Amino acid sequence: xxxxxxxxxxxxxxxxxxxxxxxxxxxxxxxxxxxxxxxxxxxxxxxxxxxxxxxxxxxxxxxxxxxxxxxxxxxxxxxxxxxxxxxxxxxxxxxxxxxxxxxxxxxxxxxxxxxxxxxxxxxxxxxxxxxxxxxxxxxxxxxxxxxxxxxxxxxxxxxxxxxxxxxxxxxxxxxxxxxxxxxxxxxxxxxxxxxxxxxxxxxxxxxxxxxxxxxxxxxxxxxxxxxxxxxxxxxxxxxxxxxxxxxxxxxxxxxxxxxxxxxxxxxxxxxxxxxxxxxxxxxxxxxxxxxxxxxxxxxxxxxxxxxxxxxxxxxxxxxxxxxxxxxxxxxxxxxxxxxxxxxxxxxxxxxxxxxxxxxxxxxxxxxxxxxxxxxxxxxxxxxxxxxxxxxxxxxxxxxxxxxxxxxxxxxxx
Amino acid sequence: xxxxxxxxxxxxxxxxxxxxxxxxxxxxxxxxxxxxxxxxxxxxxxxxxxxxxxxxxxxxxxxxxxxxxxxxxxxxxxxxxxxxxxxxxxxxxxxxxxxxxxxxxxxxxxxxxxxxxxxxxxxxxxxxxxxxxxxxxxxxxxxxxxxxxxxxxxxxxxxxxxxxxxxxxxxxxxxxxxxxxxxxxxxxxxxxxxxxxxxxxxxxxxxxxxxxxxxxxxxxxxxxxxxxxxxxxxxxxxxxxxxxxxxxxxxxxxxxxxxxxxxxxxxxxxxxxxxxxxxxxxxxxxxxxxxxxxxxxxxxxxxxxxxxxxxxxxxxxxxxxxxxxxxxxxxxxxxxxxxxxxxxxxxxxxxxxxxxxxxxxxxxxxxxxxxxxxxxxxxxxxxxxxxxxxxxxxxxxxxxxxxxxxxxxxxxx
Numbered sequence: 001x002x003x004x005x006x007x008x009x010x011x012x013x014x015x016x017x018x019x020x021x022x023x024x025x026x027x028x029x030x031x032x033x034x035x036x037x038x039x040x041x042x043x044x045x046x047x048x049x050x051x052x053x054x055x056x057x058x059x060x061x062x063x064x065x066x067x068x069x070x071x072x073x074x075x076x077x078x079x080x081x082x083x084x085x086x087x088x089x090x091x092x093x094x095x096x097x098x099x100x101x102x103x104x105x106x107x108x109x110x111x112x113x114x115x116x117x118x119x120x121x122x123x124x125x126x127x128x129x130x131x132x133x134x135x136x137x138x139x140x141x142x143x144x145x146x147x148x149x150x151x152x153x154x155x156x157x158x159x160x161x162x163x164x165x166x167x168x169x170x171x172x173x174x175x176x177x178x179x180x181x182x183x184x185x186x187x188x189x190x191x192x193x194x195x196x197x198x199x200x201x202x203x204x205x206x207x208x209x210x211x212x213x214x215x216x217x218x219x220x221x222x223x224x225x226x227x228x229x230x231x232x233x234x235x236x237x238x239x240x241x242x243x244x245x246x247x248x249x250x251x252x253x254x255x256x257x258x259x260x261x262x263x264x265x266x267x268x269x270x271x272x273x274x275x276x277x278x279x280x281x282x283x284x285x286x287x288x289x290x291x292x293x294x295x296x297x298x299x300x301x302x303x304x305x306x307x308x309x310x311x312x313x314x315x316x317x318x319x320x321x322x323x324x325x326x327x328x329x330x331x332x333x334x335x336x337x338x339x340x341x342x343x344x345x346x347x348x349x350x351x352x353x354x355x356x357x358x359x360x361x362x363x364x365x366x367x368x369x370x371x372x373x374x375x376x377x378x379x380x381x382x383x384x385x386x387x388x389x390x391x392x393x394x395x396x397x398x399x400x401x402x403x404x405x406x407x408x409x410x411x412x413x
Numbered sequence: 414x415x416x417x418x419x420x421x422x423x424x425x426x427x428x429x430x431x432x433x434x435x436x437x438x439x440x441x442x443x444x445x446x447x448x449x450x451x452x453x454x455x456x457x458x459x460x461x462x463x464x465x466x467x468x469x470x471x472x473x474x475x476x477x478x479x480x481x482x483x484x485x486x487x488x489x490x491x492x493x494x495x496x497x498x499x500x501x502x503x504x505x506x507x508x509x510x511x512x513x514x515x516x517x518x519x520x521x522x523x524x525x526x527x528x529x530x531x532x533x534x535x536x537x538x539x540x541x542x543x544x545x546x547x548x549x550x551x552x553x554x555x556x557x558x559x560x561x562x563x564x565x566x567x568x569x570x571x572x573x574x575x576x577x578x579x580x581x582x583x584x585x586x587x588x589x590x591x592x593x594x595x596x597x598x599x600x601x602x603x604x605x606x607x608x609x610x611x612x613x614x615x616x617x618x619x620x621x622x623x624x625x626x627x628x629x630x631x632x633x634x635x636x637x638x639x640x641x642x643x644x645x646x647x648x649x650x651x652x653x654x655x656x657x658x659x660x661x662x663x664x665x666x667x668x669x670x671x672x673x674x675x676x677x678x679x680x681x682x683x684x685x686x687x688x689x690x691x692x693x694x695x696x697x698x699x700x701x702x703x704x705x706x707x708x709x710x711x712x713x714x715x716x717x718x719x720x721x722x723x724x725x726x727x728x729x730x731x732x733x734x735x736x737x738x739x740x741x742x743x744x745x746x747x748x749x750x751x752x753x754x755x756x757x758x759x760x761x762x763x764x765x766x767x768x769x770x771x772x773x774x775x776x777x778x779x780x781x782x783x784x785x786x787x788x789x790x791x792x793x794x795x796x797x798x799x800x801x802x803x804x805x806x807x808x809x810x811x812x813x814x815x816x817x818x819x820x821x822x823x824x825x826x
Contacts, residue, residue, distance in 0.1 A: 016469040050489065054496055056429040061496045068507045069492035072485035076463065079482035083467055083474045094481045098511065099556050120556075143512055143533075 001033040002167035003125070007135065007157035010044035012172050012231035013077050019043075021232060022172075023084035026130060030090050035125045037164065039135045039157040040081055042073025063108035067137070067147045071097065074134035074153070082132050092130040095121070097137035097145070102156065104138035104146045111138055111146035113155065116163035125164075133160060154215035162222035169219065169226050170237075171211060176230040177238035178203065178210055180403040181256040186395050188404030192238050192254060199254040200226075200240045202346040202380045216240065243348060252349035252356060253401040256394050259342045260387065262292065263315040264372070265322055266307040269332030272299035279329055280306055283321050289314045293342065293382060295373050303332075307373060309384065312338050340372065341390040344382040345397055357381050363400035369393050414446040415580035416538070420548065420570035423457035425585050425644035426490050432456075434645060435585075436497035439543060443503050448538045450577065452548045452570040453494055455486025476521035480550070480560045484510065487547035487566070495545045505543040508534070510550035510558070515569065517551035517559045524551055524559035526568065529576035538577075546573060567628035575635035582632065582639050583650075584624060589643040590651035591616065591623055593816040594669040599808050601817030605651050605667060612667040613639075613653045615759040615793045629653065656761060665762035665769060666814040669807050672755045673800060675705065676728040677785070678735055679720040682745030685712035692742055693719055696734050702727045706755065706795060708786045716745075720786060722797065725751050753785065754803040757795040758810055770794050776813035782806050 006026065013019050022038075029036050050070050054061040061069075078094035085092035097104075100121060104111035121131050135153025138146050148155050154171060161169035177191040178200065195203070197220030204213045210228055219226045219240065229237035270276055277296065284291060294308040310318050315338050322334045350356045360381055364371060369392065373384035385393055398404065419439065426432050435451075442449050463483050467474040474482075491507035498505035510517075513534060517524035534544050548566025551559050561568055567584060574582035590604040591613065608616070610633030617626045623641055632639045632653065642650035683689055690709065697704060707721040723731050728751050735747045763769045773794055777784060782805065786797035798806055811817065 016466060020470070053429060053489070053493060057433070057493060057496045058500050062499045065492040065495045065499070065507055068495075068509075069489055072488050075485050075488075076466070076482055079478040080466060080470060082478045082481075083470045086475045086478070087471050094478055096481075096558075099558075145509075145512075 001035070003035040003037070003164060004029060005037045005039065005157050005161040005164065005166045005169045006172065007039040007153060007170065008041070008172045008231060009153065010041040010047070011174055013040050013081065014044035016080070018231075019077070019080050020084050023081060023088055023090075025172075025231075026081075026085060027088045027090050030130055036130045037121065037125070037160055037166070038081065038130060038132045039153055039160060040074060040077040040132065041135050041153040042070070043077055046073040046076070064144060067108050067145045071134070071137040071145050071147055074136055078132045078134045085130055085132070090130055091128055092132055093124055094132045094134070096134045097156075098139040098143070100133055100160075102138035102159070104140055104148070106140040106142070106144065106146065108144075108146055110149040111140070113138060113148070113159045116159055118163045121160075121164060152212075152214075154212040155218055158215045158218045158222075158224055158226065161224045162218070166224065169224050171215075171226060171228050172231040173210060173228060174231065175210055175228070176233055176235045177228050178240070179255065181394055181398050182258070185258075185391055186256075186398045186404075188398065190404060193236065194239045194241065194244060195254050196243050196348050197226075197240060198379050199346050199348055202344065202377070203255055203257045211240075252353045253345055253347035253403065254349075255346055255403065256397045256401075257344045257346055258390060258394055259292075260390065261311050261313075262309045262340050262342050262384065263312045263318075263336065263338035264307060264309050264340050264384065265315070265318055266305055266335045267322060267326055267331045267333075268305050268335060269303045270306050271330060272302055272304045276329065277306065280322070280325055281308070283325055284308075284310075284318055287317060287321050289318050289321070293373060293375050293384060295375060309340070309342070309373075339387045340384050341387040342382055342384050343390065343393045343397065344380050345401070346380050348379050350379050350381070359400060360397060363396045364393055367392055367396050369396075414448070416448040416450070416577060417442060418450045418452065418570050418574040418577065418579045418582045419585065420452040420566060420583065421454070421585045421644060422566060423454040423460070424587055426453050426494065427457035429493070431644075432490070432493050432497050436494060436501055436503075438585075438644075439494075439498060440501045440503050443543055450534065450538070450544045450546060450573055450579070451494065452546050452566055452573060453487060453490040454548050454566040455483070456490055459486040459489070477557060480521050480524075480558050484547070484550040484558050484560055487549055491545045491547045498543055498545070503543055504541055505545055506537055507545045507547070509547045510569075511552040511556070513546055513573075515551035515572070517553055517561070519553040519555070519557065519559065521557075521559055523562040524553070526551060526561070526572045529572055531576045534573075534577060565625075565627075567625040568631055571628045571631045571635075571637055571639065574637045575631070579637065582637050584628075584639060584641050585644040586623060586641060587644065588623055588641070589646055589648045590641050591653070592668065594807055594811050595671070598671075598804055599669075599811045599817075601811060603817060606649065607652045607654065607657060608667050609656050609761050610639075610653060611792050612759050612761055615757065615790070616668055616670045624653075665766045666758055666760035666816065667762075668759055668816065669810045669814075670757045670759055671803060671807055672705075673803065674724050674726075675722045675753050675755050675797065676725045676731075676749065676751035677720060677722050677753050677797065678728070678731055679718055679748045680735060680739055680744045680746075681718050681748060682716045683719050684743060685715055685717045689742065690719065693735070693738055694721070696738055697721075697723075697731055700730060700734050702731050702734070706786060706788050706797060708788060722753070722755070722786075752800045753797050754800040755795055755797050756803065756806045756810065757793050758814070759793050761792050763792050763794070772813060773810060776809045777806055780805055780809050782809075 082092040082094040101117040103115040135156040183189040226240040495505040495507040514530040516528040548569040596602040639653040782802045
């Protein structure tokens with residue numbers, strides 16, 4: 001018997017029928033003797049319905065009231081799921097963020113969790129209740145309702161698992177696990193039985209949208225074993241946890257991630273002097289544009305080229321900001337390109353295995369793909385290439401690193 | 414400058430357009446320098462939508478979860494109205510029942526208010542905020558969400574007005590005040606400028622559905638001046654308050670109320686002995702059937718007839734219960750009739766004016782109406798008559814007591 005936190009997203013609770021299916025699943029875990037805490041999102045469509053109501057009144061509604069409004073969505077789901085569990089003879093009790101007490105800061109619509117009071121939940125678990133908690137929301141120290149921002153329900157689940165010292169945090173989704181790469185692109189893509197927090201972070205940030213980055217960070221920080229599972233299909237899913245020290249040899253590479261939503265900006269002929277990176281990226285940050293890859297090469301002739309990538313939707317705005325900056329710093333010109341994509345090779349095994357980079361570059365060269373930019377981290381190598389070569393690059397790398405092989409077996413908690 | 418509590422029901426906030434209209438109205442009061450607390454119901458249709466979701470899961474959902482579910486309806490309205498006020502440059506803040514802290518007992522779906530914490534509201538009012546409170550809901554001492562039952566928003570408004578020592582509690586509805594009788598039945602029916610709590614109670618319980626009985630009781634108990642007004646038309650409405658001692662002479666009669674939803678049951682030949690009323694009505698109460706008028710006349714030949722009325726929908730069930738009771742107590746038989754109606758003459762002036770009853774009976778006799786039952790209280794005379802004579806009876810009494818005359822003028826706070 002163990003304590004499990006299970007999180008079901010909006011699609012998994014999108015109708016009464018689906019809520020009943022979730023209740024069936026939760027009941028089975030309860031019947032096996034586990035203590036269960038369930039975290040739910042709003043029924044799919046509900047949050048957007050509420051936001052649309054607000055936008056009929058104001059383009060930018062007061063954030064405090066926005067939180068009061070949208071937090072009702074999850075509360076509705078908690079009540080309905082508790083009813084469905086009670087109907088099955090499973091004692092269940094709903095909690096909203098304020099009732100648990102999920103204490104957050106007061107940054108409405110994007111609050112951060114500060115503390116979770118586990119007393120009431122533990123008391124109810126001890127009495128045999130399944131506890132159903134509204135995801136995505138909390139309360140500030142003055143009792144105002146806050147929300148954690150889009151995808152915050154994953155974060156709620158992980159934070160609860162950490163606070164309650166749960167044995168596992170299960171995130172139910174519309175996929176049956178984390179894959180070596182997108183199965184729609186590569187036939188041989190396979191589900192990973194296990195992946196480390198760091199690898200998952202790199203995969204997630206690279207466009208593998210299974211989990212919110214924030215939730216993975218949180219889970220890694222508090223060492224909460226996370227498992228990604230399919231809501232309505234049986235299967236072991238993928239366990240996201242610390243490196244498995246019982247395995248003699250870690251596979252070198254976990255997977256190949258990629259992201260099409262990239263556009264590249266280069267400031268050419270930048271005078272090479274201290275503080276120049278800040279003078280370029282400062283105004284971009286102030287314009288609320290998120291920057292992804294940044295590359296600056298060594299200077300020659302006292303100037304350098306400064307390149308970074310942004311989301312395609314931000315390209316026009318970023319270019320505008322940058323043209324002004326280029327003038328201010330006496331740079332030559334600003335070039336942009338939105339026909340690019342990013343491919344990343346991710347794996348903790350990379351740390352101890354030399355030659356991963358060269359193997360990757362060789363694989364790309366073999367199929368004639370030119371690399372525009374390279375960045376590396378401890379467990380990741382990313383390359384920016386022409387978008388039209390994306391599929392070819394992913395398939396070549398997936399095959400070059402032998403990712404289609406069958407993994408060792410492993411079963412869920 | 415005064416402190417006003419304003420309550421807007423589901424129809425008054427039934428769409429974004431109407432919420433904007435309510436915001437206009439509240440803003441005007443604020444601009445006049447009043448402190449304003451607004452109590453709102455769920456947008457019309459929303460509570461039923463939520464209940465329908467629950468009923469897809471269970472016929473009788475867990476009451477605790479039912480409260481969690483439906484309480485979201487009012488919360489949505491508070492957020493939207495606060496946004497609409499903020500848009501008009503009026504500082505506003507939403508509160509749900511738990512945030513205010515409207516402390517209730519733990520009788521889910523029909524909780525009673527025990528205490529209201531006025532500290533946070535007063536602090537916000539002092540800072541110039543309009544405070545928007547979710548009606549119909551509270552929280553028990555363990556932090557569980559409770560609801561006050563249908564129409565509970567009126568009770569919330571009155572309770573807040575009492576706790577905050579408000580100068581007036583305004584209930585906005587789809588009528589422009591309380592009438593001497595139903596204007597759809599009597600052309601000469603006129604809006605009352607003023608009526609006492611007791612009179613309003615009698616009018617309300619007689620089918621005049623402008624206000625919840627419970628809210629009127631509450632207002633009377635704490636002497637909160639209540640004003641019934643139309644949500645979207647201008648006008649002084651009707652003030653419900655203590656008797657106006659400044660007026661030399663109180664009009665004898667406030668109005669004529671009536672109720673068609675009555676059915677009559679008579680247990681004939683009941684042995685006249687102590688405890689018999691309890692033996693008859695006990696089982697009716699246990700079956701959750703509400704009894705309205707009860708009449709027992711003096712005995713003769715050691716037996717008596719015991720008559721009472723119930724809602725028509727309860728007649729069949731009541732008759733079934735009663736047949737068993739009649740056997741147990743050796744009564745002769747049970748008779749029933751659902752073609753009856755009740756007409757009541759209401760007015761505090763009755764206390765000091767002899768002859769109201771005889772004038773009423775004379776008016777009915779004059780048009781040939783036979784009276785089946787009579788009950789009286791300090792400020793009310795009710796008669797049960799054949800339903801087909803209802804309109805005639807109401808018109809005759811309205812005219813006999815001169816209720817179509819123009820009243821003295823009075824204006825709102």
